Amino acid sequence: MAEDTSRANLTYRDAGVDIDAGAQLVERIKADVATTMRPEVLGGLGGFGGLFELSLQRYHNPVLVCGSDGVGTKLKLAIETGCHETIGVDLVAMCVNDIVVTGAEPLFFLDYYATGRLELDVAQRVIRGITRGCREAGAALIGGETAEMPGIYASNHYDLAGFSVGIVEKAAIIDGSRVRPGDALIGIASSGLHSNGYSLVRHVLETRGITLATELNGQALTELLMTPTRIYVRAVRALIEEVEIRALCHITGGGLLDNLPRVLPSKTQARIDAHTWEWPTVFSWLQREGGISRQEMYRVFNCGVGMVVALAPQDVDHALGVLRSAGETAWQLGEVAAGPTERPLVRIEE
Template structure:
């Protein structure tokens, strides 16, 4: 029947945001799950956090003569794909916090607060809640407050089941006590703090090794499985480093992330100084040996891609080295003396290696 006959065709049902792939109700349920998690991380400086348009945090000026705010941001990279493959989302949030707070604390700053950005194609509340629970736990380990974040549901930009993470951390330090490498001098001792695994770096290469070797993630590996070993969360060094900085003059600290020791340690060394390190000072954890063998990766490439068992490096004066090591160990860290700072020379490399790896 034509429209001219006088009949009116039924009107189509009006579209909703859910029809477009965005579930507002799911987002609200996630916020309700987040509130008690964030409450566990609250610090006295937090005036208002989850639920507002912005978080309010008081700067504790009474504790500082010349306070400096120190900020850092990072993500987790393709380790997210391993978490998705294993269906484990409860530790990846710890990685996110660690990658940010470890960068802040090496400057001598105490982490104050943290925010996250969670982007996905379709919000799966249970998985997202696991991720945020990990973020909250990471904040507890670091001593900083989870004050807010953003959950973005973007159908069409992300495939179903995919999500990405970014983190943002702000800390505070006394300007006169900033750790920036300017105090490093020949004779200083270089200490290395153990990592918990690959942390959140090099996973594009790790996934290529898994693909090339055909390795089974469920296969036994040490006391766990290969998959669980590779998914182990990044170690958070904030409390141990802050305890050290309170007692010892730390000349420099470097978070060993992508690029390994050869790329990260030079970032905190003066141009006239070089770190001369002993390859045999520590034993590579089995997971790094496995990666090297399964992927046929040369030692140099391993050292410039992974942390190879050293997640943090600290430089202190020789007379303070034994005390610094004892303080770090008392805080729960495993520590090795990696080497010393020497004059670089006109054409010398900032990191020089001696001995054989073990």
Template sequence: MSNLNSTSLNYRDAGVDIDAGEALINKIKPFAAKTIRSEVLTGIGGFGALFEVPKKFADPVLVSGTDGVGTKLRLAFEWNSHGTVGIDLVAMSVNDILVQGAEPLFFLDYFACGKLSVDIASAVIAGIAKGCELSGCALIGGETAEMPGMYPDGEYDLAGFAVGAVEKSSIINGSSIDVGDIVLGLTSSGAHSNGYSLIRKIIDITGSKPYQDFYGRPLVDVVMAPTKIYVKSILSVINKFGKGIKGLAHITGGGLLDNIPRILNQNISAKLYKDSWRMPDLFNWLQKSGNISDTEMYRVFNCGIGMVLIVPKHQADLIMGELSSNGEDVIKIGEIVNRERNMPSTYVV
């Protein structure tokens, strides 16, 4: 039997506010406008986004990457800190495609929530646009999905992907890395977007609060610091030194010990020297508070090194100088050695 409802229903009664969605689109258009490149053929709001491959590429190969922000979002919800997670979202994808020598061209995002808050969503998407500005890629589209019953109030999920291009002859794949090459590390801005399930556990067991003092800064600013975007500085050294950049590794989930091996062949190892760089206060606190072993630290967190370059020994100082001139804090953190029997492909001494 059916029980007819005499009241006329609309989508808002079911929990979806079409007007809020339209208000969000209008609010984020100025953010997206700041990221537009000359190759963008359509603006925000269409069914599909059109992008012309830049004519400067003679034999372009498209490189794509996708990612999210992980459980760092839980802290964004709990601490009402939404302004930087959009930068994290972009950084995780553009830094990944960068390691193959690709210039990021455009980015699309997916924002899903149970009930749309225009203020929260616009703060997040403003961060996404900022990340696109920092990486020189265009925010050309995305999707905002309001799905009642799927997410608790005040919570949302984020995903996104970036597409870039590289000349086929200039793809960086690590194949030329050899014994004697130098491992350079670019410092991170913090934990970036990895290891946050463990970070949250340590925050919980220590009873830490977002606005407590942490070495002169509020803890929230340290823990929620956005992932550093390395695109412009790395592309600058690639353009200047070409094949001198033998390999690049973005230090994400898996830390130093699991990411550097992704660009090494089975006959070589990266030998890293732990005393060559200073572990930032955040990681020292995490290790001490959680009684975490050195090995676990190096395979969960970036430990202060967010991007690794492997370069010829005779060019290392010149490349370091170029990176420094582009605002990077760059350190010689290791070297490539022959891989001995039963030795890991990356280890710290």
């Protein structure tokens, strides 16, 4: 029977997936990925799994700590503004900052990049930000996945997820169980909004008709909104070496009000003195433009506090010195007190 030539031979590219582009991306990012390597990494890109040789001689009873996160709807602003260089830093930060609060050292990181159509330049810029974040955290980028998914994502859209693994000695785990009334709280400054609350940010922009070309105190709104999340790993690990830390809290979604209770024992409360720091401009502006209550601001945004440390009051001065030497802005934020209920609370005293 004669072959039917009325139909063209279809390819994966016809369906919207370019295998060659994926291979080209791997070649493009190899040099950047290489800058994140640690001696424990075995092999290179292109394998089915990342290999990391764990040297257990350093540990008596090691515990692995895992974290996974994304960047929320900040990603939508990155796509709309074309600011792809720093969103990868946010991705790493959201994972490793969660890991380090347990006392763990981040070891390695993996990313997941999904898109409707693989744009090599955009993907390379995003992954370059991921490698920057990995270098800041001291974590190796040992693998990842690039998925081209037409029909799931629009052609110019992409999504990100990150996964990190760290290690800590079991006896050195920081879990808040040693926190006591009378302990001091230190705040470490955020770099801005980090990667939380952007659904509300975008709602304020849309409902108030505010454009990203707006300037605040001579700084472009785009720059303020796209400032990457600060990575606290090196500073916090330096602090752990010097001072007994009783609790660490990464201020992410839920702000000060919902995150601090996660690291406090029952029948305690965090008493925060709101006069000890000044909100960065972007938070005051958001509150004013959106007509947002102070309570809601504290529950959605970090309001300038990216990390909180609980420690004995006699260690405050030394801890502040260590953090400032590491390049952080830090101050005494408040204290831990006895609480009125089993459930730990946060009281912000204006």
